[in-house]
Amino acid sequence: MARDPRPNTVVLLSMGYDSLSTWHQLGRPAAVYFDVGSQYTPPEKARYEKLRASFPQLLPVQDLRWLGNKEQSDSWVPLRNLVMTVQAAALGFNDVVMSAPADWATDKRLMFTLSTTLAMRAAQPGAGYRVRRPFSHWTKARLIAATPPELLEEFAYSCYEGADAPCGRCPACGRAIIAHLAAGREPPTALPPGLSLRELMDLRRGESNGSRLSEAARMHPGELLYVPLRGWELLRAWNAYRKR
Ligand SMILES: [Zn+2]
Numbered sequence: 001m002a003r004d005p006r007p008n009t010v011v012l013l014s015m016g017y018d019s020l021s022t023w024h025q026l027g028r029p030a031a032v033y034f035d036v037g038s039q040y041t042p043p044e045k046a047r048y049e050k051l052r053a054s055f056p057q058l059l060p061v062q063d064l065r066w067l068g069n070k071e072q073s074d075s076w077v078p079l080r081n082l083v084m085t086v087q088a089a090a091l092g093f094n095d096v097v098m099s100a101p102a103d104w105a106t107d108k109r110l111m112f113t114l115s116t117t118l119a120m121r122a123a124q125p126g127a128g129y130r131v132r133r134p135f136s137h138w139t140k141a142r143l144i145a146a147t148p149p150e151l152l153e154e155f156a157y158s159c160y161e162g163a164d165a166p167c168g169r170c171p172a173c174g175r176a177i178i179a180h181l182a183a184g185r186e187p188p189t190a191l192p193p194g195l196s197l198r199e200l201m202d203l204r205r206g207e208s209n210g211s212r213l214s215e216a217a218r219m220h221p222g223e224l225l226y227v228p229l230r231g232w233e234l235l236r237a238w239n240a241y242r243k244r
Helices: 017-025 041-054 080-090 110-123 140-145 149-155 172-182 197-205 212-218 231-242
Strands: 009-012 029-033 095-096 129-133
Touching: 009 017, 009 080, 017 149, 029 095, 041 149, 080 095, 080 110, 110 129, 140 172, 140 231, 172 197, 172 231, 197 231
Parallel strands: 009 029, 009 095, 095 129
Antiparallel strands: none
């Protein structure tokens, strides 16, 4: 049987901490950003364009705003990752890399990457297609700790509010704060002093005022069960917070 052709890698960059770190761990190969026209697209896209100015292996932004228009009330966009994966491959790559430190989303799970790989290999035998999540067993804190802080400080964006500066109060900002503390890094947004352990952990669910429910409603299905950090990492974050 003929061996697969050499892998030609492309990383699906969302400009969040996980995907930027994944891109870095793989030696900064080609990458692509899909514009789905969501409220947090402008800050993500601006950072992607700035990164692309220094790394010409980054592809032009791909316009998927028509797909973003299909967004459901709970933020779910049907078949989003399938469309992105197949489009990235069709742009001329046979090794498509997704970042997914936890697999709560059905279109990021192992079953998804295996069956997408199989579908593309059936569609075009011999091209050596593969869809993979090489750091699926890593936590967000481990990914952050393995990535130069300058790359994340300058280019990462992970906030549900969509303003250019991250809000520091939504669940995405809260998880970034705790993951940075656990990684021994300075958090990307201001951290209130005097929090209890529980209040610090609650940052992962967003501000504990009346806005929490509405923020929860905007999260992806299953995200409330999403555990991006291990117990010992939460303890390490707490210890780092107390020493500040
Ligand atoms: Zn935020």
